Amino acid sequence: MGQKNVATVISIKNITKKFRGSDGEQVHAIDNINFDIVEGEFISLIGPSGCGKSTLLRMIADLIEPSEGTISVNGKSPRQARLDRDYGFVFQSPTLYDWRTVLQNVELPLEIMKYPKAKRRERAEEMLGLVELGSFVNKYPWQLSGGMQQRVSIARALAFEPTILLMDEPFGALDEMTRERMNNELLRIWTAIPHMTVVFVTHSIAEAVYLSDRVVVLSARPGRLATIIDVDLPRPRGPETRDLDQFFHLTSQVRHSLRGGVGDLSKVIE
């Protein structure tokens, strides 16, 4: 992605998160994390469960607040970025509203953002076309498969043209075959929208490597930045990418980082 602009979009400085658990004990979720994300970058956050990767994503989205440190999004506070609707968020569950048709679900953010009716429809149909669900606009969510539902949720996140897409294990609940298909879909969409930055939380090493420009590896509780691995696989990527030796090496490198033996093994792989 060398040809892309290197302007910093999201800057994470000294972020620490502590919260009170249900048993009253203080939980130290994230400890002093620092890194930057640049424009147009596809970056994955990976780590064992409980490492705070989803928490970090939610702090970028201003859905929760950090205990210490600062985050800037597009040069603003996360709150201002949220109020400016700078990002779209895709949850692990599709989080479609049952009472809305597919089209109405995609129109939801546009309604809240006071788009004119005709514009709403046009955008929603365009986005559903992008996720290849153009013929399902009048279905209700329960009439769609899990993968289709998640595509609707991506279309919804992109409908208001945010420059940043935050994704919290969006394909975690899907079977392996569907997940790989969805990965290709996502890459196609990301490529179709210039300068869009994606922050992608996952617990799948292969997924992180396959999709990303960089993989941010977090260690277990309290979540610390273990390492950031550059993924210099050629784009466009496709099924053949997974067969490359380089792909294998990179996944091994991530796996070893996750186990904590960062330095030595990365050398071995290289």
Place this chain on the structure above:
Amino acid sequence: MRKLAVLLIIALLALTIAPLAGAQDLAPLRVQLQWVTQAQFAGYYAAQALGYYEEAGLDLEILPGGPDIGPQQVVSAGGAELGINWVPSHLAAAEGGSGNVIISQIFQRSGLRQVTWGDSGIESFEDMEGKIVGVWDFGNQFPVFASLVKAGIDPYNPDDVTIFIQPFDMNAFLNREIDTASAMTYNELAQVFEFVAEDGSFPVYTPEDVNIIDLNEFGTATLEDMVFANAEWLAQDGSEALATAFLAASYRGWAYCRDNVQECADFVLAEGPTLGTGHQVWMMNEVNKLVWPSENGIGITDPDLFQQTVDIAVTYEIISEAPADGIWRNDLAEAAHVMAMEMDPEVDLFGAEFEAAEVEITARGE
């Protein structure tokens, strides 16, 4: 076009105001009955239907009662200016501070009877020793208790007598589960005769099959239906005139019902479409017997009978002591006599010649 619209609006306004203007001449007044619409209250319904209240300058609203309606409570609370109730209930409420006052005693005698089977050999209260005696609850048992005591039987001693609390119906008596039952002449007594056997045969029982023991004759009856007023309201300017007008019109209604049993039953039936025709005609006729003849004229309280009621109420602790004077008054009733005769010089408020009609018992009271 515009003129037409203005005219239309004026016409509409006139239409809506016209009935109001008519009603404005009439004084609004409410009377709370102690039970649902039935011939027990026929005199009021007749006066309403015949326009007597209107003639007396009243816009009267009759508020029927029901199982959850205490007329004393309603009148005390100002839900109605006047009420119809039995005297013992009035005494109890008055002692509790209801501030209501009796202004006219409509029923001159009690309709409460104790019935026994003709073949049982129980012909008096004295004969009830060792028997199962059915009574009603909620204070209605006390006239019967007073009768038993007068007959030398202690109602509170199970060795003397077994007291059975009757439900609304006469089933326990009809099934001979109890030896004797309380019955109002105008209601439960009829139910015995209106009974139809399972095989459809009727009549099963006639008046010859039962002994009817009259508490009036035994000297243990308490006074029943009377008209009472909210004393605070009555003390206001003009209220006495309204109360008098109500009584005058009501007396005329009762006098009419004395002479027109069927028609008065029909007035009631029109207001209560689920009531049985035969039963209401019977009730009308029996209620007439409680009102007429009226020795001192309709609505006048007999001090001796009132005292008898008070004595029983005190004895059975319905009230702790006799009420102060002024709990009842006859002056409004007397003034109402004058007013009624001014309205209709022909009206007979004494019924000295009264003889009850013969009313046919109908199957199921239909």
Place this chain on the structure above:
Amino acid sequence: MVANAQKSPSTPPLARAEAPPADTSAVRRVAGIVALVILAALLWEGAKAFASSVDYALPIAGATLDLTVFNDQQLPHLGAIANAFVQPAQRNGPPLYSELLSASAFTLQMAIGGFLMGGIIGFALAVIFAHSRFMQGGCLPYVVASQTVPILAIAPMIVIWLGRAGFQELAIPVIAAYLTFFPVVIYSLRGLTAVPPTALELMNSYAASKWETLVKLRLPNALPHIFTALKLSATASVVGAIIGELPSGIQQGLGIAILNFARSYTQSPERLWATIVMAGAVGIGFFVVIVILERLIVRWKRPEDG
């Protein structure tokens, strides 16, 4: 798919698969209801026939079970009850069913008034409680406590208070509302608050206002719950209206009919039963109307959800 159907009249498999099952389920549902009614009727008449055959006394383990409740006096034949409908309510008067229909119309009118009043108040309380933890903590216990007070005890007071205030015609709807608002509060509150956390986060991510979150998320999310409450309230409002008629001294509703026929039960029990059947029909009818409304409004539910 439509184009397909036009091309090949030999029934496109999809269209065929979609339409008929709905029909059979409706037929089966009706058949089920009919079967249930027939079963109940058979039980009723069967119990009567059995009790009659043993002369209303069944010896069991040394004791004798009294079966007189099954005699014609206590439990009239269904035919007798049906016949009571067409017999005149009063000598030479209109048949009982026409009196009961007009009584039902009155009671239903009162019930609908109470239903609407209770529904609106209940929903408003739920919205307040959903947005204010303080109000919920402070007031909800009283809402719950209100239902432990027997309606029979407070109905006369409501009648007197409203009568004093000059709103006696509101007494019955208010009494009915007393029974109907509670389920609406509880179910609406649950519907408004039991929103998946991510659904709320979604709204936050759009920087949606509280109002938008209420209208676009909480409300539609609560609708199925609210309809559950409304179905309960529909039948409760009829019961409330009948209860409310008694202390109101109303002479034209089902309440007075039940009271009058109960008092002459010895003479004609089938009329009381006919009135009970009518009251039941009114409640069921109201319930069915709400179910139909739910079908029309809550269209997004998958069929197996009912």
